[in-house]
Amino acid sequence: xxxxxxxxxxDRLTGVLxxxxxxxxxxxxxxxxxxLDVDRYAAETVIAGDLVLDRCRAQAEQMxxxxxxxxxxxxxxxxxxxxxxxxxxxxxxxxxxxxxxxKVVLMRHPVGVVPQPAVPVLAQMAEAAARMADKTTVxxxxxxxxxxxxxxxxxxxxxxxxxxxxSMLVSEWPYGVESAIDLALVGRYYERYADQAVNVARQIxxxxxxxxxx
Amino acid sequence: xxxxxxxxxxDRLTGVLxxxxxxxxxxxxxxxxxxLDVDRYAAETVIAGDLVLDRCRAQAEQMxxxxxxxxxxxxxxxxxxxxxxxxxxxxxxxxxxxxxxxKVVLMRHPVGVVPQPAVPVLAQMAEAAARMADKTTVxxxxxxxxxxxxxxxxxxxxxxxxxxxxSMLVSEWPYGVESAIDLALVGRYYERYADQAVNVARQIxxxxxxxxxx
Numbered sequence: 001x002x003x004x005x006x007x008x009x010x011d012r013l014t015g016v017l018x019x020x021x022x023x024x025x026x027x028x029x030x031x032x033x034x035x036l037d038v039d040r041y042a043a044e045t046v047i048a049g050d051l052v053l054d055r056c057r058a059q060a061e062q063m064x065x066x067x068x069x070x071x072x073x074x075x076x077x078x079x080x081x082x083x084x085x086x087x088x089x090x091x092x093x094x095x096x097x098x099x100x101x102x103k104v105v106l107m108r109h110p111v112g113v114v115p116q117p118a119v120p121v122l123a124q125m126a127e128a129a130a131r132m133a134d135k136t137t138v139x140x141x142x143x144x145x146x147x148x149x150x151x152x153x154x155x156x157x158x159x160x161x162x163x164x165x166x167s168m169l170v171s172e173w174p175y176g177v178e179s180a181i182d183l184a185l186v187g188r189y190y191e192r193y194a195d196q197a198v199n200v201a202r203q204i205x206x207x208x209x210x211x212x213x214x
Numbered sequence: 215x216x217x218x219x220x221x222x223x224x225d226r227l228t229g230v231l232x233x234x235x236x237x238x239x240x241x242x243x244x245x246x247x248x249x250l251d252v253d254r255y256a257a258e259t260v261i262a263g264d265l266v267l268d269r270c271r272a273q274a275e276q277m278x279x280x281x282x283x284x285x286x287x288x289x290x291x292x293x294x295x296x297x298x299x300x301x302x303x304x305x306x307x308x309x310x311x312x313x314x315x316x317k318v319v320l321m322r323h324p325v326g327v328v329p330q331p332a333v334p335v336l337a338q339m340a341e342a343a344a345r346m347a348d349k350t351t352v353x354x355x356x357x358x359x360x361x362x363x364x365x366x367x368x369x370x371x372x373x374x375x376x377x378x379x380x381s382m383l384v385s386e387w388p389y390g391v392e393s394a395i396d397l398a399l400v401g402r403y404y405e406r407y408a409d410q411a412v413n414v415a416r417q418i419x420x421x422x423x424x425x426x427x428x
Contacts, residue, residue, distance in 0.1 A: 061296055064292055064296060065292040065293065068282075068292060078278055078279040078282060079279070082275055082278065082299070085296075085299065089303065166395070169391055169395065170390075170391050170392040170395070173391055176384075177383055177384050177387055177391055177394045178384040180391045180394065180395055181380070181383065181384070181394055181395055181398040184395040184398065184399065185398065185399075185402070188399070
């Protein structure tokens with residue numbers, strides 16, 4: 001093990017991040033199925049999967065001493081490792097947010113959370129969030145700077161959808177206050193999920209810049 | 215600088231954390247003043263202060279290479295540094311959450327966000343959150359394990375207050391859906407603030423355990 005290079009150990013760490021990114025994408029897709037199809041099983045799967053993501057983050061953090069300790073670290077290595085830790089934290093948070101959506105579904109089950117008029121806007125948020133998760137996974141492999149810059153557009157789409165959801169809730173919402181609060185929160189979870197994906201993309205660019213500097 | 219010991223450099227890092235903790239406490243107090251007294255100036259102060267907290271976190275992260283680089287790191291040092299980074303992240307997040315409250319106030323200003331019936335429960339959340347921030351600051355200095363365990367009680371108080379706020383909003387709320395959504399979100403920001411304070415307390419205990427192990 002001592003013969004492994006720093007790069008090999010860093011690759012193992014980024015392997016954990018790639019898995020977390022796939023899992024965070026699966027989580028938001030399943031949370032959206034739970035939400036839009038009123039699927040209790042999907043909701044429970046998301047919540048179980050969140051624990052796996054939590055453990056993966058802990059695993060990533062536990063790898064840091066091993067990545068650095070037998071190596072005389074230079075400042076750029078440490079920056080790389082800090083970026084990796086921030087990515088792990090953001091991906092774990094994405095899993096948390098998917099689980100928050102799933103919990104709202106379970107709390108109201110068997111009643112659905114999304115009345116018909118709100119289905120299109122939630123479906124749009126769901127689709128944009130899932131797309132961002134997929135791009136994150138690809139980006140971890142390619143580290144393409146131009147792809148990373150595209151994240152802002154998807155994020156704007158989610159923010160705009162959240163705005164139109166809130167407008168709908170406050171202007172013409174015959175389904176009651178409880179429903180409006182549920183949907184405002186669910187919309188916010190998608191919005192935060194998208195923000196964290198942007199955060200990951202930004203860190204991946206830093207990770208790449210760090211690699212190039214070395 | 216090279217002659218500084220690891221411990222001296224770690225002390226400078228924890229000094230930044232202590233400052234961040236005080237600032238996170240000031241932020242939630244001012245956010246609560248903004249909210250309950252409809253004070254635009256207080257809200258703007260919170261938002262400006264949030265940028266300072268963001269910079270302090272970046273400063274804490276930038277100190278890590280210096281803390282570790284001239285030192286042959288052992289696993290327990292790295293764990294200490296990881297705890298310090300998690301504390302910085304949680305304190306920055308507490309600042310973000312106070313700023314989220316301030317932004318709701320500004321969005322509605324000069325109209326107040328909190329109608330009279332909701333004042334007591336919000337005041338209770340505000341007071342518990344401020345108390346937790348103060349305890350965090352003390353805990354960073356004392357690292358008293360028993361004090362850290364008390365955080366759960368304050369957190370339960372905030373969670374219970376959020377529950378009773380939500381019950382109030384869904385059962386007897388004559389102020390409209392927009393008001394209910396604003397308050398549900400504000401309550402959630404306090405709840406998350408308290409969660410992050412618990413998170414900090416847990417990490418401080420780890421920080422201390424790390425120090426004792428060395």
